[in-house]
Amino acid sequence: MPEIILDDLRKEFDGVVAADGLSLTIGDGEYVCILGPTGAGKTTCMRMVCGLTKPDSGRVLMDGRDVTDDSVDSRNATMLSQTYALFPHLNVYDNVMFAPRIKEWPEDSSKQIVRSMLHMVHLEQKAEWKPGELSGGQQQRIALARALASGSKVLLLDEPLRALDARLRINLRKELRSMAKEMGLTCIHVTHDQDEALEMADKIAVIRKGRIIQFGTPREVFEDPATPFVANFVGRSNVIVGRVVESTPEGTIVETQSGMRFPARPSDLAAGDEAVLTVKVGFTKITRMQEGQPSAVCVGTIERILYEGVTVTVEIAVEGVGLLSAKLPNRKYEEYSPGDSVGVYWMPDKASVFPMPPEGIEDEMRLD
Ligand SMILES: Nc1ncnc2c1ncn2[C@@H]1O[C@H](COP(=O)(O)OP(=O)(O)OP(=O)(O)O)[C@@H](O)[C@H]1O
Ligand SMILES: [Mg+2]
Missing domain, CATH: 2.40.50.100 (RNA polymerase II/Efflux pump adaptor protein, barrel-sandwich hybrid domain)
Incomplete structure (x- = not known):
């Protein structure tokens, strides 16, 4: 059964159509990249999946259940937003430990998870630091680690590697994807970077003007584009x-x-x-x-x-x-x-x- 179905979603903001009959089916454990120009409706699409934005019409299904009217908390989806918000008063370790504590996971496995997430983003040495003491790229990596440790089955990542330098960005592509696969997560990852999408995605959704204009494997989208734009x-x-x-x-x-x-x-x-x-x-x-x-x-x-x-x-x-x-x-x-x-x-x-x-x-x- 597909994990996420977006069925003919429509969303308008004061005359601006951000989603215009947007439909997409994402399989259990799939890593999907959404690629599209600025203003295409990528963030809006993600916000509708996790419940932060309510569509004007259309449905969102998760695990076969209509969740269109469900709250954010009941959806088992975590969104890493474009403006990653860390808790400024908590240190790095406690930021990442946030969800495991709230959810009262066993202490040992929580520690293990937090440690491996910090390892993945190469910031184990900064565990005691406060977000305000970190660079933008470091904060972004902490936010990514926190999202991965949230325990949600569905991860919505809005430009998660944006603020990083080219080398780190490329290294993290591989690690993020394999971590997601290892944990059995279903990921929707928004990016502007076509190389990132080609390398990371099981499937790429190209979005433009609030519509999906192609949804296929990286190879299909690259070699057999659906439109001249793609x-x-x-x-x-x-x-x-x-x-x-x-x-x-x-x-x-x-x-x-x-x-x-x-x-x-x-x-x-x-x-x-x-x-x-x-x-x-x-x-x-x-x-x-x-x-x-x-x-x-x-x-x-x-x-x-x-x-x-x-x-x-x-x-x-x-x-x-x-x-x-x-x-x-x-x-x-x-x-x-x-x-x-x-x-x-x-x-x-x-x-x-x-x-x-x-x-x-x-x-x-x-x-x-
Ligand atoms: N809360 C809002 N109020 C008014 N207009 C909005 C709102 N959110 C999005 N929009 C509009 O909807 C359209 C799609 O926005 P969205 O943020 O989804 O684009 P995006 O693809 O994420 O772009 P970017 O790559 O720049 O992040 C834009 O024209 C934007 O101005
Ligand atoms: Mg956006």
């Missing part, structure tokens, strides 16, 4: 607008207004349909143009090369199309320079095609 939000994509000129079981060909043709995977679209082709920047490649090069799909001029450490991103101006980007391994850095003429290509199976969204492409691709 294609560009979860791993940046090149976006090409045109018309389908060929659609067969082998693939789709999209032609731009300027007459350039680009290959993509098979689709339901028919010849003549207006279409949007997307291909991940990381799946886009470039090559030196040579006589009879069959693989390049278009030719352009390198405008910029951005050094990123392990990778470099090359921006190529293509006449009639605009700027396309390609991510290359670092060893290619010396090989190309701005001004070079290069062929751009990709494996057709790596490119998706979508019907033109009714609101037009600009509205679809907006990131807010």
Whole structure:
């Protein structure tokens, strides 16, 4: 039986629709990441799950029971809010020990739990400190430890790794996920960080304008996006607008207004349909143009090369199309320079095609 069902939730704040027919089913013990731009309704969604916000309509079911009208306390769900509130007068240890004490768990196992949580967030040495003596990131980790030690079966984490530096953030991803799995928790984890979601989630829910627009495994969401927006939000994509000129079981060909043709995977679209082709920047490649090069799909001029450490991103101006980007391994850095003429290509199976969204492409691709 699924643990949490959000069924057609709607919530409006003074004319602002924060949830617009939001539905989501989360399995027992699943780790789900909610990914979406700012203002998309992520926090509102979490608050409705734990009972802090009451939906205008729709239902929340937990373990098959309708809890829509139940109080926060009766739901067995703990939310780590975006503004983690620690008890300022209690030291770190007692903050984390808060729920075990209230719930009167046996002293020995409580101590054990609190210790392992503090260990997980690397703050055992700060057990005696007060929250006010800690940095923002340390406080956030304490709040996370406290949420994990709450004894709730369902954990709602709103940007739990936000204030941490990049290295710690990456380490904690693994530890948080394995801790949640070990404890058999069901987690909903809100993040802005697509890498975090891809790495941590069993499933990712992409939310936009109060609706879930895709719910799938990280691989599905990354490689088979449901909309052009998802294609560009979860791993940046090149976006090409045109018309389908060929659609067969082998693939789709999209032609731009300027007459350039680009290959993509098979689709339901028919010849003549207006279409949007997307291909991940990381799946886009470039090559030196040579006589009879069959693989390049278009030719352009390198405008910029951005050094990123392990990778470099090359921006190529293509006449009639605009700027396309390609991510290359670092060893290619010396090989190309701005001004070079290069062929751009990709494996057709790596490119998706979508019907033109009714609101037009600009509205679809907006990131807010
Ligand atoms: N209590 C409230 N009163 C009025 N408007 C609200 C309230 N809570 C949320 N909203 C509005 O609802 C929309 C969704 O807000 P929400 O906080 O759920 O977004 P979010 O996805 O969590 O964004 P962020 O990534 O910035 O945290 C926003 O337009 C916001 O202004
Ligand atoms: Mg929020």
